Amino acid sequence: xxxxxxxxxxxxxxxxxxxxxxxxxxxxxxxxxxxxxxxxxxxxxxxxxxxxxxxxxxxxxxxxxxxxxxxxxxxxxxxxxxxxxxxxxxxxxxxxxxxxxxxxxxxxxxxxxxxxxxxxxxxxxxxxxxxxxxxxxxxxxxxxxxxxxxxxxxxxxxxxxxxxxxxxxxxxxxxxxxxxxxxxxxxxxxxxxxxxxxxxxxxxxxxxxxxxxxxxxxxxxxxxxxxxxxxxxxxxxxxxxxxx
Numbered sequence: 001x002x003x004x005x006x007x008x009x010x011x012x013x014x015x016x017x018x019x020x021x022x023x024x025x026x027x028x029x030x031x032x033x034x035x036x037x038x039x040x041x042x043x044x045x046x047x048x049x050x051x052x053x054x055x056x057x058x059x060x061x062x063x064x065x066x067x068x069x070x071x072x073x074x075x076x077x078x079x080x081x082x083x084x085x086x087x088x089x090x091x092x093x094x095x096x097x098x099x100x101x102x103x104x105x106x107x108x109x110x111x112x113x114x115x116x117x118x119x120x121x122x123x124x125x126x127x128x129x130x131x132x133x134x135x136x137x138x139x140x141x142x143x144x145x146x147x148x149x150x151x152x153x154x155x156x157x158x159x160x161x162x163x164x165x166x167x168x169x170x171x172x173x174x175x176x177x178x179x180x181x182x183x184x185x186x187x188x189x190x191x192x193x194x195x196x197x198x199x200x201x202x203x204x205x206x207x208x209x210x211x212x213x214x215x216x217x218x219x220x221x222x223x224x225x226x227x228x229x230x231x232x233x234x235x236x237x238x239x240x241x242x243x244x
Contacts, residue, residue, distance in 0.1 A: 003096065015053065113180075135174060
């Protein structure tokens with residue numbers, strides 16, 4: 001069986017997230033439909049992460065299997081031609097038959113964009129936040145999140161999961177001109193976790209809070225203690241890392 005890995009970029013504005021749903025357009029659904037048109041058979045497309053409604057991606061990965069040995073260059077061209085332009089397959093490679101985009105990933109990295117001066121060219125992709133953000137303070141606030149913790153306070157679906165522990169490898173805020181960027185890498189993320197962290201850090205920073213305030217949120221294990229989530233449109237799945 002031939003196994004192919006796709007690297008995918010998408011503007012998630014008009015989609016109900018990655019995962020196929022009974023109603024509404026999804027990224028996984030659009031790609032699966034296109035694959036089935038080309039291969040003329042049912043296809044199982046496995047994604048590395050389930051981005052929410054309105055969230056974007058620069059480096060989502062997914063894999064599918066087929067008995068056919070595909071001409072990658074021609075197949076990739078045909079696949080992109082069947083997809084809406086808001087979804088692009090940037091790379092397609094053949095991988096080991098046992099490769100699984102979700103379970104073989106060792107980390108996922110997201111970034112979030114906040115701008116005090118949104119423009120017509122980025123308004124779909126940034127959180128327009130009109131107060132000055134202190135990047136140094138934000139880095140101090142998110143420092144306690146590094147390492148392995150129970151992140152139940154940052155997901156509204158905590159009761160639906162037995163396991164809320166994630167290991168954060170990095171969480172860094174920086175500024176580029178008028179845009180504040182937040183990069184976060186972890187072995188896994190809970191549903192809505194990144195947006196909840198961003199919203200909580202910005203809210204604590206607004207009140208000139210301390211890292212202890214963030215620690216208190218984490219230790220509460222209660223979503224009601226954390227702040228409202230940042231808007232979906234500022235969030236991007238940046239890349240998924242696999243063993244070399």
